[in-house]
């Protein structure tokens with residue numbers, strides 16, 4: 001209880017105190033639900049759809065795919081359509097006019113005021129277990145904080161990214177299997193490298209094959225998550241997206257180019273979050289707008305963390321409200337999901 005009190009009382013923490021799984025053995029507060037966030041650099045929507053991606057397909061079956069995801073917001077900002085601002089928006093939930101990252105130099109970054117979402121989790125749940133796995137080093141250098149396990153394999157060129165993506169998948173899978181994580185962020189870089197080398201397009205075989213290879217890594221990580229002994233009770237949510245698309249062999253200055261600025265986003269898994277705020281609810285009946293900044297906000301909301309207006313988040317929590325496939329014979333009908341759709 002000590003840590004719970006230090007963090008300050010809130011509705012979410014009251015919910016935690018009621019949850020049998022919401023505490024560690026020594027009573028410290030941990031999130032009542034869990035999140036796996038996966039970032040796949042430089043993956044065009046049409047190439048994703050052309051690639052053989054059985055693991056991502058399965059996630060979509062158990063959740064929802066958005067293909068209208070904007071990597072830029074409605075306010076004018078100074079940032080280029082490259083990885084620096086992209087991953088910063090993804091991880092902080094705010095646009096570049098706030099986080100200050102306009103290109104891959106990260107100069108002028110304002111990430112103490114608008115930190116990686118791990119910082120929000122750490123503040124609400126000091127005992128949460130969090131892991132970050134990346135091979136584009138600037139993410140680790142400038143953005144990652146509050147991680148209990150932090151793996152970075154600096155990479156240059158397609159073959160290094162391919163190798164290191166594999167190491168990241170193995171490390172993240174081990175963390176999921178052997179540890180007790182509440183939040184896991186895994187980044188894969190080889191699709192973007194392949195796009196730069198061969199072209200970002202669904203007709204470019206090496207690029208599409210690279211996306212399929214990343215899907216295998218995703219499968220490795222998902223298998224480890226699903227093999228957790230208490231997986232069925234842990235209410236994992238998986239959120240997957242990219243930082244930008246591409247055209248030709250690049251993606252800079254893509255503000256007006258749909259193949260670069262409009263991407264995709266997957267939210268999958270258990271969304272039985274109690275009393276979701278009505279304003280943040282997006283349903284699957286209409287394709288709701290989606291933005292890169294929604295990734296971390298969706299994660300925070302699922303973790304039961306009240307979104308403080310003082311954080312000035314630009315993202316919103318994305319939801320889907322009905323099971324898109326019939327439950328298996330031994331799976332009880334989800335009453336909370338039913339209740340959700342009745343309330344909306």
Ligand SMILES: [Zn+2]
Nearest residue numbers: 042083192196
């Ligand atoms: Zn790139």
